[in-house]
Amino acid sequence: SEKYVSDRLKIAINSAIRNVTKFHSFQKRETVDVIVGKGIECSIKYLPIERVGIYIPGGSAPLFSSVIMLAVPALIAGCKDIILFTPPTVDGEISREIAYTSKVLGISNIVKVGGAQAIAAMAYGTESIKSVDKIFGPGNMFVNCAKELVCKDVSVDMFAGPSELLVIADDSANPTYVASDLLSQAEHGIDSQITLLSDSLEFIESVVLQLDVLTKGLNRAEIIIQSLKSAKAILFESIILAIDYANIYAPEHLIISTKGGDEDALKIKNCGSLFIGPFSTESAGDYASGTNHTLPTSGWSKSVSGVTVDSFTKSMTIQKLTKEGLESISQDIIEMANAEGLDAHALAIKARVINNFN
Numbered sequence: 001s002e003k004y005v006s007d008r009l010k011i012a013i014n015s016a017i018r019n020v021t022k023f024h025s026f027q028k029r030e031t032v033d034v035i036v037g038k039g040i041e042c043s044i045k046y047l048p049i050e051r052v053g054i055y056i057p058g059g060s061a062p063l064f065s066s067v068i069m070l071a072v073p074a075l076i077a078g079c080k081d082i083i084l085f086t087p088p089t090v091d092g093e094i095s096r097e098i099a100y101t102s103k104v105l106g107i108s109n110i111v112k113v114g115g116a117q118a119i120a121a122m123a124y125g126t127e128s129i130k131s132v133d134k135i136f137g138p139g140n141m142f143v144n145c146a147k148e149l150v151c152k153d154v155s156v157d158m159f160a161g162p163s164e165l166l167v168i169a170d171d172s173a174n175p176t177y178v179a180s181d182l183l184s185q186a187e188h189g190i191d192s193q194i195t196l197l198s199d200s201l202e203f204i205e206s207v208v209l210q211l212d213v214l215t216k217g218l219n220r221a222e223i224i225i226q227s228l229k230s231a232k233a234i235l236f237e238s239i240i241l242a243i244d245y246a247n248i249y250a251p252e253h254l255i256i257s258t259k260g261g262d263e264d265a266l267k268i269k270n271c272g273s274l275f276i277g278p279f280s281t282e283s284a285g286d287y288a289s290g291t292n293h294t295l296p297t298s299g300w301s302k303s304v305s306g307v308t309v310d311s312f313t314k315s316m317t318i319q320k321l322t323k324e325g326l327e328s329i330s331q332d333i334i335e336m337a338n339a340e341g342l343d344a345h346a347l348a349i350k351a352r353v354i355n356n357f358n
Helices: 007-025 064-077 096-105 115-124 141-150 175-186 201-215 221-228 239-249 261-265 282-287 323-339 343-353
Strands: 032-037 040-048 051-055 081-085 134-136 164-169 193-198 232-235 253-257 273-276 313-321
Touching: 007 064, 007 096, 032 323, 040 323, 051 064, 051 115, 064 081, 064 096, 081 115, 115 134, 115 141, 164 175, 164 239, 175 193, 175 201, 175 221, 175 253, 175 282, 193 201, 193 239, 201 221, 201 232, 253 261, 253 282, 261 273, 273 282, 323 343
Parallel strands: 051 081, 051 134, 164 193, 164 253, 193 232, 253 273
Antiparallel strands: 032 040, 040 313
């Protein structure tokens, strides 16, 4: 794979890996020990999920950037086994870029399977594939449907897709910048959800004009044109009202390009990833700024986070009580257990207290 990837692309991939690694390295949690009371010590310990499967789409657009976004936090978390699933090309091989990125990151366990069948193999295993403990990665409607079907048996990261971008902009924004951002998401697929919110009709009209101009000549122009048919531009009386709408919508990606960008950003409560200012293009987050591009869609950002190192870990609580520690809370436990009608719980305390802990 290495000889088929240009030197310039290798530099770009390695740069993105460095930035994503730097940002995600600060997310790793340490064990926390708390002395709750004399003789009562409680801890929370964070452990890596041992075996994870990462799904990398490889159809119309081989998303080798997703290898970075999923493998890097998995490696930082310390996952023992990382298995990459991706559909093969027509000649039975995997994308050269996916292969190269995997090699750089040390991911050698690669399965050439795509679509819903890849999710099934991760969840239940086959004669040659061992099942995983958690499934990660974006995909089309069939992949997402498969994740929904197997989630009762195996943990999944989230149900992501189709892609969403909402832009809040006023007349201080650059129409060309905003249009290019909208196009960057429209090209993901004909079902991409593209929305522009503004308090300026003139600005909206300028962006619409730029969409037409910029689409011409793009590789995925046909997909973009289909996607834009369902795109929306909404005029609000004020940016504050636009922000209220955004918090209800809870988009995957949200760009704020307004005069008071930093202050407006503080009012955002629900989105997968937030981009502030004219130069914080969503494409930066997709590739190399350092944040993760695996994010919740369909309003899930109200309660679900994008992929972080936490996604690849699990926590375990630990408690250690001395004789004095248990004695100090024994009467409280007995009282509560009896009130719930669970006298065996109370017995576990009485067996120790009544016998004077002998």
